[in-house]
Amino acid sequence: MKKSKLFAVIGGIGVAVLSIFLISADHIDAPAVQGTTADITDFYAFQGQNSSNFVFVANVQGLLPPGQPTDEAVFDETVLLEFNIDSNNDLKEDYVIQAIKRGDSMYFFGPSAPAMQGLESTIATSTRRSVKISTKDDVQITEQDGMKFFAGPREDPFFFDFNQYNAVLSGTASSFNNPGMDTFAGTNVLSVVVEFPKSMLPGGTTGVNPFAASTPMYNVWVEAKRKQ
Template identity: 70%
Template sequence: MKKTKFLAAIGGLGLAALSVFLIAADHIDAPAVAGTSTDITDFYAFQGENPDNLVFVANVQGLLAPGQPTEQAIFDENVLVEFNIDKTNDLVEDELIQAIKRNDSMYFFMPTTNSQTGLTSTINAATQIGVVKISTTTDVQTSTNDDGFKFFAGPREDPFFFDFVQYGEILAGNAPGGFNNPGSDTFAGTNVLSIVVEVPKSKLGSPTPGANPLNPSARLYNAWVEAKRKQ
């Protein structure tokens, strides 16, 4: 079987996926990929509405204006997005969920990770776990597989709140008082392309304790996301 090799275009974002809501963001501050199809703006990991599930979200191609810029934005078929999940607190992925666009749909794979760790990845068609038609601004599509995984891919309003202008003033030493309360949301009204997968915890296995130094007995997952370009 032919396998396509993908090489990391940027480093991973994100920290832990557990029973609370955590995010990491990288809006417009990664010069090598800013404005490209590999530009990850946010990573979200949180417990689903069903407490037995975890939800992972990768947003790419941020700061899309409403209307034509959002409607014409597309996922890149040469870019593989990977959700990495560490269960043993060694910061090496134990579980891996891959997503890549093919024609009008997003395909999801869950390979074994003993040959998938590191900066280089391949796609094995035999590990496919789901597919969903990519949504548009007027046609929202989701899908669910027989194991309870749920999938979505398409444009969404950027949920991240950040006063980027004030942040610049703080860095320049012009704002001794720090951020304003509530501040101005630089990203308000802009959109992103989102890839979402909801995963039953039973399909990930139980993590080992020790990831949280403030609560050593808590069982937490470390998680991060990467974008890898076809080589």
């Protein structure tokens, strides 16, 4: 099995995945990666339209201007995005799905067992799949081995009144407005999307899902890792 150079974590965001929609977000306020090509804005995990599939979405690089002509120059070839999946509730990744840009395409690896657990990763290239990076005028979705892939710009779906939030924190306002002002309206993020069959994830912890005890539960989080 071929492996790439070592990647080390520089940013991450997490959420627990059941068979329902869940989201975790971290816009603007992550100083270590703020404004960089490794800045994760959102992570979405949900059951697909095909109920036999999971869908994972990682959004990076928030506040991009709309109508950006291409994002081949924006996705960073030195940044690995890694979806980590814990199938036995020990809060350690048992499977990973990795995505990294090469040329005009985004390459995906996994789901497979990681070569190592923790803050450092290598890429196992034996399960390589890819999709051409989309632009606003050329949307590409690839289906391979029962999986679907997308990478490219999308309007930021996250709604948050960031200015009012800061005003509340500073004491110059006592509450949020209704309706609020969406700070992210009209701005873009770069999205990396993978849909895959649930059957690709063995295991899953039962008895801990508060909504359906017999339904397997996975802990899932996403990390941005830069080549060392």
